[in-house]
Amino acid sequence: MEKENGAKPSAEEETTERWRFGENKAVAAAGGRSIRATLNKVVSSVDENGPRPLIPLGHGDPSVFPSFRTTPIAEEAIVEAVRSAQFNNYAPTNGVLPARRAIAEYLSKDLPYKLSPDDVFLTAGCAQAIDIVVSALARPDANILLPRPGFPMYEARCTYTNLEMRHFDLIPEQGWEVDLDQVEKLADENTVAIVIINPNNPCGSVLKYQHMEEIAKTARKLGVMVISDEVYDHLTFGSNPFIPMGIFGDIVPVVTLGSISKRWVVPGWRLGWIATTDPKGILSKTKVVDSIRSILDITTDPATFIQGAVPQIIEKTKDDFFNNIIHVLRDAAELCYNIIKDIKCITCPHKPEGSMFVMVKLNLSYLVDISDDVDFCSILAKEESVIVLPGSALEMKNWLRITFAVEPTSLVVGLERLKSFCERHETN
Numbered sequence: 001m002e003k004e005n006g007a008k009p010s011a012e013e014e015t016t017e018r019w020r021f022g023e024n025k026a027v028a029a030a031g032g033r034s035i036r037a038t039l040n041k042v043v044s045s046v047d048e049n050g051p052r053p054l055i056p057l058g059h060g061d062p063s064v065f066p067s068f069r070t071t072p073i074a075e076e077a078i079v080e081a082v083r084s085a086q087f088n089n090y091a092p093t094n095g096v097l098p099a100r101r102a103i104a105e106y107l108s109k110d111l112p113y114k115l116s117p118d119d120v121f122l123t124a125g126c127a128q129a130i131d132i133v134v135s136a137l138a139r140p141d142a143n144i145l146l147p148r149p150g151f152p153m154y155e156a157r158c159t160y161t162n163l164e165m166r167h168f169d170l171i172p173e174q175g176w177e178v179d180l181d182q183v184e185k186l187a188d189e190n191t192v193a194i195v196i197i198n199p200n201n202p203c204g205s206v207l208k209y210q211h212m213e214e215i216a217k218t219a220r221k222l223g224v225m226v227i228s229d230e231v232y233d234h235l236t237f238g239s240n241p242f243i244p245m246g247i248f249g250d251i252v253p254v255v256t257l258g259s260i261s262k263r264w265v266v267p268g269w270r271l272g273w274i275a276t277t278d279p280k281g282i283l284s285k286t287k288v289v290d291s292i293r294s295i296l297d298i299t300t301d302p303a304t305f306i307q308g309a310v311p312q313i314i315e316k317t318k319d320d321f322f323n324n325i326i327h328v329l330r331d332a333a334e335l336c337y338n339i340i341k342d343i344k345c346i347t348c349p350h351k352p353e354g355s356m357f358v359m360v361k362l363n364l365s366y367l368v369d370i371s372d373d374v375d376f377c378s379i380l381a382k383e384e385s386v387i388v389l390p391g392s393a394l395e396m397k398n399w400l401r402i403t404f405a406v407e408p409t410s411l412v413v414g415l416e417r418l419k420s421f422c423e424r425h426e427t428n
């Protein structure tokens with residue numbers, strides 16, 4: 001604001017005492033837990049005048065790289081939806097019917113029963129699906145079981161809605177399987193759900209059928225639903241195939257979360273879903289579906305023209321496109337694993353076989369002048385212009401999460417820089 005004489009009012013002229021508004025500590029606490037907040041801190045260490053380009057192995061958004069360009073079929077579907085002038089309206093609460101039908105059919109292909117369009121709710125990416133499901137469950141006194149390591153958006157949303165969280169461990173030596181004994185010990189009569197991420201971010205693991213069945217049986221025994229984050233559905237390239245948790249829907253009600261962000265490499269399009277994979281209708285009977293619907297009534301929807309494009313995107317995308325992405329990811333994971341194997345201070349307990357990430361452990365005793373994972377990532381950013389995510393952001397101190405979903409040529413350069421950085425800082 002300008003004063004009449006053109007001078008800006010100085011900040012010192014106003015104190016904050018008279019104003020009744022201020023920081024919302026709950027929001028600050030929730031936001032501080034985000035991957036973005038942690039990465040911003042790491043990126044701020046980068047030497048902006050450094051001679052070498054930044055290599056971002058911290059966050060998972062390969063859409064900017066030529067090898068990960070989405071299929072032209074998806075791009076055309078969007079153009080057509082816009083040009084049709086049929087999607088300039090507000091969408092209905094659950095999302096437009098043809099899109100929900102296409103997603104129901106897409107998911108049903110891998111299930112022993114058929115979903116109806118009414119089992120599907122469209123959301124602004126899988127992120128909003130998380131928001132909505134957590135909010136729907138966040139009644140006073142309830143608690144939820146979250147994986148460690150996990151995806152911090154769950155922690156942020158629980159903090160924000162005051163839903164108590166209890167963390168169970170994924171066991172690195174067992175292919176990052178769920179520690180089910182611990183799950184049973186953590187749960188009590190107020191536990192409402194257990195969250196599974198499969199294929200897994202950050203671990204790059206893919207769960208086996210038998211273990212998933214055990215998770216389902218444990219959840220049934222505890223009387224809790226399974227929230228299955230399958231945003232990396234079908235992005236698998238090892239020996240374990242992708243299996244949707246909904247297969248076990250007759251054992252336990254499953255809320256499946258997904259989106260087109262990862263498989264179609266279009267995270268900016270913001271189109272995701274909540275699907276109740278629950279043939280016995282328990283989520284309806286317990287009114288959880290009503291809660292989800294109530295929240296959808298009071299939140300924004302994904303852009304209608306994106307919804308309008310969904311049937312074409314899903315039905316027309318060729319296997320060639322998916323196969324090519326898988327091929328690029330498999331090679332990238334292999335390369336990443338092999339280079340890391342030769343780095344003394346970093347160990348990878350499990351070769352990645354899905355998603356776009358791998359979790360590796362820092363062995364600080366091999367490093368001379370580095371105090372912890374955050375320190376490691378900050379100095380790495382400063383000296384090498386390479387970004388990786390400190391495990392602390394995922395409740396895993398002194399671990400690192402590395403994404404291999406970048407342009408293959410950049411990946412090689414980034415990992416070689418990581419390697420020479422480690423060699424420089426290692427003890428002899």
Ligand SMILES: *Cc1c(COP(=O)(O)O)cnc(C)c1O
Pocket residue numbers: 124125126127128151197201229231258259260261262267271272
């Ligand atoms: C990327 C990601 C999401 C969010 O997906 P969007 O569709 O981009 O909102 C949710 N869960 C996990 C585990 C993710 O990696």
